[in-house]
Amino acid sequence: MSGKRSTFLISALAFGFAFLYVPILLVIIYSFNEGKLVTVWSGFSTKWYVSLFNNDGMIDAAWNSLRIGVMSATLALALGTPAGLVMSRFGRFKGRTLFSGMIAAPLVMPEVITGLSLLLLFVTLEQIVGWPAGRGISTITIAHSTFCAAYVAVVVQSRLSGMDISVEEAAMDLGAKPGKIFFVITLPMILPALLAGWLLSFTLSLDDLVIASFVAGPGSTTLPMKVFSSVRLGVSPEINALATLIILAVSILIVIASIMILRSERMRNRTANASDI
Amino acid sequence: MSSDKLTLKQRFDRWMIKHGRVLVIGIPYFWLFLFFLVPFLIVLKISFSMAEYAQPPYSALFAWIDEGVTITLNFGNYLFLLSDSLYATAYLNSIRIAAISTVITLLIGYPMAYGIARARGSMRSVLLMLVILPFWTSFLIRVYAWIGILDREGLINAFLLWTGIISEPLIMRQTEFAVYVGIVYTYLPFMILPLYSTLEKMDISLIEAALDLGCKPWQAFVKVTLPLSLPGILAGSLLVFIPAVGEFVIPELLGGPNTLMIGRTLWNEFFANRDWPIASAVAIAMLVFLVVPIMWFQHIQTKQEEGQQ
Numbered sequence: 152m153s154g155k156r157s158t159f160l161i162s163a164l165a166f167g168f169a170f171l172y173v174p175i176l177l178v179i180i181y182s183f184n185e186g187k188l189v190t191v192w193s194g195f196s197t198k199w200y201v202s203l204f205n206n207d208g209m210i211d212a213a214w215n216s217l218r219i220g221v222m223s224a225t226l227a228l229a230l231g232t233p234a235g236l237v238m239s240r241f242g243r244f245k246g247r248t249l250f251s252g253m254i255a256a257p258l259v260m261p262e263v264i265t266g267l268s269l270l271l272l273f274v275t276l277e278q279i280v281g282w283p284a285g286r287g288i289s290t291i292t293i294a295h296s297t298f299c300a301a302y303v304a305v306v307v308q309s310r311l312s313g314m315d316i317s318v319e320e321a322a323m324d325l326g327a328k329p330g331k332i333f334f335v336i337t338l339p340m341i342l343p344a345l346l347a348g349w350l351l352s353f354t355l356s357l358d359d360l361v362i363a364s365f366v367a368g369p370g371s372t373t374l375p376m377k378v379f380s381s382v383r384l385g386v387s388p389e390i391n392a393l394a395t396l397i398i399l400a401v402s403i404l405i406v407i408a409s410i411m412i413l414r415s416e417r418m419r420n421r422t423a424n425a426s427d428i
Numbered sequence: 429m430s431s432d433k434l435t436l437k438q439r440f441d442r443w444m445i446k447h448g449r450v451l452v453i454g455i456p457y458f459w460l461f462l463f464f465l466v467p468f469l470i471v472l473k474i475s476f477s478m479a480e481y482a483q484p485p486y487s488a489l490f491a492w493i494d495e496g497v498t499i500t501l502n503f504g505n506y507l508f509l510l511s512d513s514l515y516a517t518a519y520l521n522s523i524r525i526a527a528i529s530t531v532i533t534l535l536i537g538y539p540m541a542y543g544i545a546r547a548r549g550s551m552r553s554v555l556l557m558l559v560i561l562p563f564w565t566s567f568l569i570r571v572y573a574w575i576g577i578l579d580r581e582g583l584i585n586a587f588l589l590w591t592g593i594i595s596e597p598l599i600m601r602q603t604e605f606a607v608y609v610g611i612v613y614t615y616l617p618f619m620i621l622p623l624y625s626t627l628e629k630m631d632i633s634l635i636e637a638a639l640d641l642g643c644k645p646w647q648a649f650v651k652v653t654l655p656l657s658l659p660g661i662l663a664g665s666l667l668v669f670i671p672a673v674g675e676f677v678i679p680e681l682l683g684g685p686n687t688l689m690i691g692r693t694l695w696n697e698f699f700a701n702r703d704w705p706i707a708s709a710v711a712i713a714m715l716v717f718l719v720v721p722i723m724w725f726q727h728i729q730t731k732q733e734e735g736q737q
C-alpha cells in the first residue's frame with residue numbers, strides 16, 4: 152500500500168470516528184453541567200441525575216420499556232432461531248421465497264408503515280375475535296418481537312452458513328434424531344449468535360419510538376415515547392443524564408458480550424486445531 | 429409391531445419425525461404471516477374506506493344489503509392525495525433527501541470500511557467494534573445529540589460566535605441540512621458493515637496483480653476493487669435508502685416546519701388529524717414506490733447467503 156493512500160485512509164477513519172463519537176461525548180459531558188443551558192458550562196454537578204431519579208414518569212416508562220424489551224427479545228429468539236435454521240438448512244420448500252421475503256423486508260421497512268399496519272391489524276382483530284382487548288404492553292411486545300425475529304433470523308442464518316455442516320451430517324448418519332441433533336450439536340455451536348441476537352432484539356425494542364407509539368395504549372408509555380415528548384420541547388439536561396446512563400449500560404453490555412463471544416470462538420478454534428492434529 | 433404397543437414417547441418421536449419439519453417451518457411462518465403480511469392487506473382495505481367519527485374512525489367496506497355483500501370501494505383518499513400538492517411534494521422530497529443522504533453516507537462510509545478491512549488483525553476488531561457501538565446505543569439519543577450541536581443557541585454557534593468568525597448565529601437546525609446530518613449520522617453503521625464484509629472477503633492478490641500489470645493505484649481501485657465491492661455498495665445503500673424514505677424522527681426533531689417528508693405526513697394524518705383512511709392511503713403510496721427496492725434488497729440478501737454456503 153502506498154504511503155499517500157494509507158494517509159488518506161487513516162484520515163478518513165479519524166474523521167469518520169470523530170463524526171460518530173463527538174456528538175455522543177458532548178451529550179455525556181454536558182450531562183454533568185450545573186446550568187440548564189447546553190452551551191454555557193457553569194460548573195460540575197450531578198444534580199440532573201438526582202432529578203432524573205426523582206422523575207416518576209420517567210422511571211415508570213423505563214420500567215415498561217425494560218419489561219417489553221426482555222419479553223420481546225425472548226419471543227424474538229424463539230421465533231427467529233427456527234426461522235434462521237429453516238433458511239440455511241431446510242433447502243427448498245413450498246413458499247420459501249415468501250418466507251425469505253418476510254424475513255428480509257422487516258429489516259428495511261419504514262417504521263411508520265409497520266406501526267400503522269400493526270395497529271390496524273390489532274383494531275381489526277379486536278372487532279372480529281375480541282382479542283387483543285385494548286392496546287398496551289402486550290401489543291407492543293407482539294409488534295417488537297415480530298421485527299426483532301427477522302433480525303435474529305438473519306444473525307442465526309449467517310452463523311449457520313459459516314458453520315461446517317459435516318458434524319450435523321455425521322450425527323445424522325450415526326442415527327441421531329433431528330431434534331437431538333439440533334439441541335446437542337447445532338444449538339451449542341450457534342450460542343454466540345443467539346446471545347448476539349437476543350441482545351440486538353433487546354436494544355432494538357428498548358430504542359423503538361415509532362412502532363410503539365402506534366400500538367401503545369393508555370398506561371403503556373415507553374421510555375422513548377417519554378423522551379421524545381420531552382425532547383420535542385428542546386434540549387434538557389435531564390435527558391443528557393438519561394442518555395449517559397443508557398450509553399454506559401449499552402457499552403458495558405456490549406464489551407462483556409463480545410469478550411464472551413471472542414472467548415467461545417477461540418475455544419472453538421483451539422478444539423478445531425487440536426482435532427486437525 | 430402394532431401401533432398400540434408403542435409408548436407415548438415413541439409415538440411422539442414418530443410424530444415429530446413426520447411432522448417436525450412442518451412445525452419448525454410453520455411456527456415462524458405463521459407468525460410473520462399474521463403479524464407482518466396480513467397487516468398490509470388491512471392497510472390496503474382501510475385505504476379504500478371513508479373517515480368517520482366513530483370507533484374505529486373509518487367506514488365499513490363490506491355491508492349486508494338485500495342478503496348480499498356489497499363492497500363499497502372508495503377511491504376518494506387516493507384522489508385526495510393526487511389533488512393536494514402537499515402529498516406529492518412530501519413524496520418527492522423524501523425520495524430526494526433519502527437519495528442524497530445515501531450518496532453522502534456512501535462517500536463517508538466507503539473509505540472507512542476500506543480502511544478497517546485493510547487494518548491489522550487486532551486493530552481491525554477494535555475499529556469494527558467502534559462502528560458497531562453507536563449502532564447499539566439509542567437512535568433517539570443520537571438524533572437528540574445533534575439538537576444541542578446545531579441549535580441556534582447550540583455548540584457550533586456558541587463556538588463560532590466566541591471566535592468572532594460570525595456575529596449572528598447561523599440557522600442550522602430546522603433546515604434540510606440538519607436532516608442530512610441526522611440521516612448520515614444515524615445510518616452510517618448500516619453502510620459500513622455490509623461494505624466491510626465484502627471488502628474483507630476480497631482477494632488482495634487481485635489488486636497486487638493489477639498493480640504489477642501496470643495499473644495506477646486509482647485504476648486498480650476503479651477496475652478491481654469497486655466492481656468487486658458492488659454487492660456491498662448495493663446492500664448498504666438500500667439499507668440506508670429504504671428506511672430513510674419513511675423516516676419520521678429525524679425530520680421531526682432536526683428539520684424545520686417546511687421539511688416535508690412522507691413519514692412525517694403519515695404520522696400527522698394519523699395522530700394529529702386522526703384520519704386513518706388517508707394515513708393508510710399514504711402508507712400504500714409509499715409501499716408502491718418501495719416494493720422494488722425492498723425486493724432488490726431481498727434478492728441481494730439471498731444471493732449473498734447462497735454465496736456463503
